[in-house]
Amino acid sequence: MLYYSTNHNSDRVDFKTALLRGLAPDGGLYMPESFPELRKTKGASQNFSETLAPFLDIPKTEIARIVDESFVFPVPSKKLFGEISILELFHGPTLSFKDFGARFMARAMNYYLQRKNEQLTIIVATSGDTGSAVASGFYGLSNIRVVVLYPSKRISELQEKQISTFGGNIAAVEVAGDFDDCQRLAKQALSDENLREEINLSSANSINIGRLLPQMFYYFKGFQSGASFVVPSGNFGNLTAGLFAKKIGLPVKKFIAAINENSVIPEFLATGKLIERKTRMTISNAMDVGKPSNWARITDLYQGDRLAMKKDLEAIAISEAETKKTISEVYKNYGYVVDPHTAVGVAAAFRQPPGEPKIVLATAHPAKFPKIVESAIGEKVNIPNALNEVLNKEKRSVLIKPDYPALKELLA
Numbered sequence: 001m002l003y004y005s006t007n008h009n010s011d012r013v014d015f016k017t018a019l020l021r022g023l024a025p026d027g028g029l030y031m032p033e034s035f036p037e038l039r040k041t042k043g044a045s046q047n048f049s050e051t052l053a054p055f056l057d058i059p060k061t062e063i064a065r066i067v068d069e070s071f072v073f074p075v076p077s078k079k080l081f082g083e084i085s086i087l088e089l090f091h092g093p094t095l096s097f098k099d100f101g102a103r104f105m106a107r108a109m110n111y112y113l114q115r116k117n118e119q120l121t122i123i124v125a126t127s128g129d130t131g132s133a134v135a136s137g138f139y140g141l142s143n144i145r146v147v148v149l150y151p152s153k154r155i156s157e158l159q160e161k162q163i164s165t166f167g168g169n170i171a172a173v174e175v176a177g178d179f180d181d182c183q184r185l186a187k188q189a190l191s192d193e194n195l196r197e198e199i200n201l202s203s204a205n206s207i208n209i210g211r212l213l214p215q216m217f218y219y220f221k222g223f224q225s226g227a228s229f230v231v232p233s234g235n236f237g238n239l240t241a242g243l244f245a246k247k248i249g250l251p252v253k254k255f256i257a258a259i260n261e262n263s264v265i266p267e268f269l270a271t272g273k274l275i276e277r278k279t280r281m282t283i284s285n286a287m288d289v290g291k292p293s294n295w296a297r298i299t300d301l302y303q304g305d306r307l308a309m310k311k312d313l314e315a316i317a318i319s320e321a322e323t324k325k326t327i328s329e330v331y332k333n334y335g336y337v338v339d340p341h342t343a344v345g346v347a348a349a350f351r352q353p354p355g356e357p358k359i360v361l362a363t364a365h366p367a368k369f370p371k372i373v374e375s376a377i378g379e380k381v382n383i384p385n386a387l388n389e390v391l392n393k394e395k396r397s398v399l400i401k402p403d404y405p406a407l408k409e410l411l412a
C-alpha cells in the first residue's frame with residue numbers, strides 16, 4: 001500500500017515511511033491510496049490482523065503479535081436503554097481510547113527500528129495529558145527512548161506521576177518554566193542539525209496514520225447489525241478511522257459526530273462554509289478544537305463532495321449545559337457514570353430518531369474528570385486501581401533550567 005499526502009505535493013511513500021515521518025514533507029497528512037474491500041465470505045468476523053494486512057508492509061504473524069501486545073485490555077459493550085448502547089474504549093493504561101492508536105503506533109515503529117538495529121528518541125512537550133499517553137504507549141520498547149518535557153509545578157500530581165514513574169526507556173524532564181518553555185525546547189532540539197547527526201530524533205505526532213488504522217479495531221469488534229456509531233469528536237481522528245472501516249466493508253448505517261461548543265463541522269455540513277473560529281474552552285477539553293486536523297482526510301475521502309459526506313455523516317453540537325445535564329440524567333435514570341466527552345456523545349444519541357441501534361463510543365473513563373463528574377452526579381467516582389497504584393509510586397525526573405544547553409546535554 002502506498003500513502004499520499006492530503007496536500008498532494010509530496011511523493012507517495014510506503015507505510016514505514018509514512019509512519020516514521022508522521023507529517024508529509026508538504027505539511028499534509030498521509031492517506032492510503034486505496035481501500036481494499038474485505039472478502040465478503042469472511043467480512044467482519046475475520047481476524048483483525050488480516051483486516052490490517054493490506055495497509056501495512058509487515059508480515060501477518062508480526063502484525064498479529066503487534067495487535068496482541070497493543071490491545072491488552074477489554075472493550076466491553078453496555079446497554080444503556082432502548083437502542084442505545086455504550087462501547088467502553090477506556091480500559092487501557094491511560095484510561096482513554098487514545099491508548100489503542102498510541103500503543104499500536106509505538107509497536108509498529110519499534111518493529112521497523114528493531115529490524116535495522118536502529119535507535120530512535122522521541123521528544124514530546126506536554127501540558128499534562130498527551131505526555132502520559134505517549135510515555136505509556138512507548139514504555140518498555142527496546143529501540144525507542146521517550147523524553148517528556150513538562151512544566152515544573154504546573155501539572156497535577158496525578159499527571160506528573162503518570163509521566164515520571166515509568167523509568168526504563170521513559171525519561172521525565174521537569175522544566176523550571178512553563179509549557180511554552182517546554183515546547184520551545186522540544187522544537188529547538190528537533191531543528192538542531194548537529195544533534196540530529198548524533199541521534200535519530202522524532203516527535204510523537206497525533207496525526208500519524210499509524211494511529212488511525214488500528215482504531216478500526218473497535219468499530220469491527222463493537223458493531224451490531226444495522227447500527228450507527230456516535231463518536232465524540234475533536235480532531236476527527238476517531239471518526240476518520242470509522243469511515244475507513246466502512247470503506248473496507250463494515251456495513252455501518254451512519255456516523256454521528258458529537259461535538260461540543262466548537263461547532264465548526266456541524267456548521268460546515270449544514271451550510272458548506274468552513275469558518276474557522278477561535279477554540280472555546282469546555283468541560284470536554286480533549287475535544288476543544290477550532291480547526292480539526294483530520295478534516296483534510298475526510299475531505300479527501302469524499303473528494304470534497306459535501307452531499308456524499310452527509311449520506312454517511314451527521315454532526316451534532318451539544319452545549320455545556322446539556323453536557324452537564326446528560327451526566328446527571330444518565331446517572332439518575334440508568335445508574336451509569338459517563339465522563340464529559342462521552343456525555344456529549346450520549347446527548348447526541350438522545351437526539352436521534354428511534355429506528356436503529358446506536359453505539360456511543362465512550363472515549364474516557366469518568367475518573368479522569370472527577371471534579372466535573374462528581375458535581376454532576378453528587379457522589380464520588382470510583383478510582384480504578386491503576387490510578388491509585390501510580391499515585392503511590394516514586395517520582396523519578398530530572399529538573400532542568402529552561403534553556404537549551406541543559407536539554408541538549410541530556411539528549412546527547
Ligand SMILES: *Cc1c(COP(=O)(O)O)cnc(C)c1O
Pocket residue numbers: 096097098232233234235236237238239286287341363364
Ligand atoms: C482525543 C479525545 C477525543 C477526540 O478524538 P478525536 O480523534 O480528536 O476526534 C474525544 N474524547 C477524548 C476523551 C479524547 O481524549
